[in-house]
Amino acid sequence: MKVPVGVSNRHLHLSRKDLEILFGTGYELTVMKDLCQPGQYAAQETVTLLGPKGELEKVRVLGPVRSATQVEVSMTDSFKLGIKAPLRESGDLKAAPGIRIRGPQGEVEVSEATILAWRHIHIHTSEAEQLGVKDREMVNVHIPGDRSMTLHNVIVRVRPDFALEFHVDTDEANACGLKNGDTVEISK
Numbered sequence: 001m002k003v004p005v006g007v008s009n010r011h012l013h014l015s016r017k018d019l020e021i022l023f024g025t026g027y028e029l030t031v032m033k034d035l036c037q038p039g040q041y042a043a044q045e046t047v048t049l050l051g052p053k054g055e056l057e058k059v060r061v062l063g064p065v066r067s068a069t070q071v072e073v074s075m076t077d078s079f080k081l082g083i084k085a086p087l088r089e090s091g092d093l094k095a096a097p098g099i100r101i102r103g104p105q106g107e108v109e110v111s112e113a114t115i116l117a118w119r120h121i122h123i124h125t126s127e128a129e130q131l132g133v134k135d136r137e138m139v140n141v142h143i144p145g146d147r148s149m150t151l152h153n154v155i156v157r158v159r160p161d162f163a164l165e166f167h168v169d170t171d172e173a174n175a176c177g178l179k180n181g182d183t184v185e186i187s188k
Contacts (some may be wrong), residue, residue: 002183003121003141006036006165009175011060012047012071012101017083018110019065022047022103029063033066036165037122049073050100050107053082071099071114074171078116088115089155119172120155121186122162131186134158141166142185147177150187 001172029043036079046058049071056077070093078085083097097109121141122132136160140150151172166184173179 001127001136001186003166003180003186004036005173005180005182005184006167007180008072008117008167008169008177009060010049010056010071010073010077010170011042012049013061013066013069015067015069015140016065018101018108019061019100021106021108024105027105029061029065031063035062036053036163038161038163045103048173049081049100049101051081051083054080056081061123068093069101069108069113071101071110072117072169073114074169075116076171078114081114083114085114085116089118089120090115102142110167117167117169118152118155119153119166119168120157121164121166123156123164125158125160127164128156128158133186133188142187143176143178144184145177145182147175149176151176154186177179 001069031041032044034041041063043061043063045061049056049059093112096112097114099114133156137156139154141154141157143149
């Protein structure tokens, strides 16, 4: 089965509390464009990430708000920030390094927030059945083209509200020449 690619640039998800510190009391995110996953979107709002060694400006906020603030960067970004971000699944923030975030109305220091997102495939339950894969299973992904390669240890994430999409960060995408909308193939 062909799986569309979504290259994930640095971004963050904000809690309601942190959103209001950064943008003001009662603030609501403005949808810039819908993402492939239902209900998820890139907001018009951006922030600056501040690490011990450097900063990253104009980092996109993704919506909607979440229960906890989560910052997702590439390894290259983590070097620039001076943060040793661990490779983790989304939502696994235990003992992840903190970071300062600056918005137009304020600044917040968030503990246990910054990760390198583990490459993964979002897949709807019906498609998972067709492919014979289960939630949290590890698969391989073959990437065709001039920089053809196979990526191992790709986590499958199955839910009835997911749309089929393979997510990698910009470092991994650049290494194998992937861009948004390309397709890859799953193998076990």
